[in-house]
Amino acid sequence: MNDIVRIEEVSKQFGGIRALNNVSLSVLKGEILGLIGPNGAGKTTLFNILTGLYTPNSGQLWLGERSMLNLKPHQILQLGIARTFQNIRVFPEMTALENVMVGRHARTRAGLLGAVFRNRRTRTEETQIRTRSGELLETVGIARHSHTLAKNLSYGDQRRLEIARALATEPQLLALDEPAAGMNPAERDTLSELIRTLREQFKLTLVVIEHDVKLMMNLCDRIAVLDFGEKIAEGAPAEIRANPRVIQAYLGTEA
Amino acid sequence: MARRKRSAWVSFTLLGAGLAILPILIETGIGRSWVRVIDFSLLYIMLAVGLNIVVGYAGLLDLGYIAFYAVGAYCYALLASPQFGLHLPFWAILPIGAAAAALFGILLGAPTLRLRGDYLAIVTLGFGEIVRIFLNNLNTPVNITNGPQGITLIDPIRIAGFSFAAKHHWLGLTFSSPQQYYYLFLTLTLALIFVALRLQDSRIGRAWAAIREDELAAAATGINVRNLKLLAFAMGATFAGVAGGLFAGFQGFVSPESFNLMESVMILCMIVLGGMGNIPGVILGATLLTVLPEALRYLGDWQQAWLGRIVVDPDDLRMLLFGLALIVMMLYRPAGLWPSRLRRREWEDQRTS
Secondary structure (H helix, E strand, O other), rough: OOOEEEEEEEEEOOOOOEEHHHEEEEEOOOOOOEOOOOOOOOOOHHHHHHHOOOOOOOEEEEOOEEEOOOOHHHHHHOOOEEOOOOOOOOOOOOEHHHHHHHHHHHHHHOOOHHHHOOOOOHHHHHHHHHHHHHHHHHHHHOOHHOOOOOOHHHHHHHHHHHHHHHHHOOOOOEEEEEOOOOOOHHHHHHHHHHHHHHHHOOHHHHEEOOOHHHHHHHHHHEEEEEEEEEEEEOOOOHHHHHHHHHHHHHHHHOO | HHHHHHHHHHHHHHHHHHHHHHHHHHHHOOOOHHHHHHHHHHHHHHHHHHHHHHHEEEEEOOOHHHHHHHHHHHHHHEEOOOOOOOOOHHHHHHHHHHHHHHHHHHHHHHHHHHOHHHHHHHHHHHHHHHHHHHHHHOOOOOOOOHHHOOOOOOOOEOOEEEEEOOOOEEEEEEEEEEHHHHHHHHHHHHHHHHHHHHHHHHHHHHHHHHHHHOHHHHHHHHOOHHHHHHHHHHHHHHHHHHHHHHHHHHHOOOOOOHHHHHHHHHHHHHHHHOOOHHHHHHHHHHHHHHHHHHHHHHHHHHHHHHHHOOOOOOOHHHHHHHHHHHHHHHHHHOOOHHHHHHHHHHHHHHHHH
16 A cells, blocks of 8 residues: 555535535555545545544544544644645745744744753754755745745745745645646646656655646646545546546536 | 944943943932832833733733733732741742743633634633732632732842842942842843843744734644643743732732733733834833823923913823824834834835835
């Protein structure tokens, strides 16, 4: 078994609405897994469950042999699952560099006394945090905006910043929620290039939610399709494209 | 660069010398009561810098902050007064008071972890009042706090045989009690400011800022939001505990009415007026709001002298000017009198764009 994350028969209800119904999905090590589906299909809900923001009503969640059920978001991140948000959530009043430096929090240790006395270990750690964060801004291509407040960055750059912040946490699995939303076609092309580079450079596994089907077909190794909270298909892009249930979900039934 | 460093040293030295001779100048220039005013403004600077950790750094709107000042003050009062016949030394009481305040910070912070903004403000306001009401009523069935009468005859601060209450002669100068307290308070204020500045620019300070900016994203970025919020409450409370202990020793008397809601609001106003999150601004705000009201008292005397009667009560005028100042601030300097460089830049950006 070379799956890194296994989602088993997960269901989530909000009041009377079934956002997810018995969804099972495995993420294989090193792949780029696409998650597509019409609006409201439950893709982001699945992300929120995966990263500990929601607890499912039933089902199991495995990271290797370890159950991730009932873990807090920061504990799940500690285990190596990082994410970005659909509605960008950078820290608006902090600079780009500071945003990424926050990402180093989970992998660094300086405590209260270290902060006050700034002993050698804390100083070394602080320098490393700064250097590493600068490098990551470079990697996603926004190093020139290091000292710009995050909220003053362009939409596309904020998305890149979110990716850099997530990378700073040293994830093994990175979940991107609509990373191309609001980008123009040229930006979209460089984005898929970036995602592929990141996979190589950081030995990442990626799960990507995206509406741009063309982009997804080119980018992903496998694609899973959600519709009304259920998984209706899973497979290589070519299979998905030919799957009648997928076509039906996207184009609607002829009554 | 070397030149800038040197000019920084020069201004530091001047500032240090200024702070060192300030109480001597004030006492000879305008009188001893003004040295007391300066002493109080130092206490309020400690409080404001502490509250700034909670409100400015971590973004948790705490309206019951004065409760921790009360905890520190009552700790000192109970451990160094005839109330229980205890007379512990200063170096033991101050850490106890700080620790007790930190504990209260965690106890009162824990139930509010899920609350934000307005709701947090209302609950902390309630907690602050609960502490005050407890202090007011803990005289029956067992008399602990002496109720509304408060605790009197608190030992003055004494360090290694040096009593801050008695006059001392040194270098041909006579130092009065308020002057000596000034130097003690100044030392501790500088220490607390140092701690606050170091915390702001650290891994923990960044985590607090992240929680302030977006709690959910902070959690998803690996920050243990619960622990860091509690740490912010505890740190802020510690500062207030230290200030409270000093207050009790300085005054020689504590009573619950010193710790009412208005005090919490005043400390919050100091932060907002000065520039939330920015330590120099917070210091400025605290100084202005303690010194100006005292200065306004003179208006009463002047009215008496020039007009023969008091037309406007200085106390009313104080509130009037205070309200006016806040409105003017909101309109023209919403980021505070001395905002952090970042916030100022941003405010200017918004105006020009």
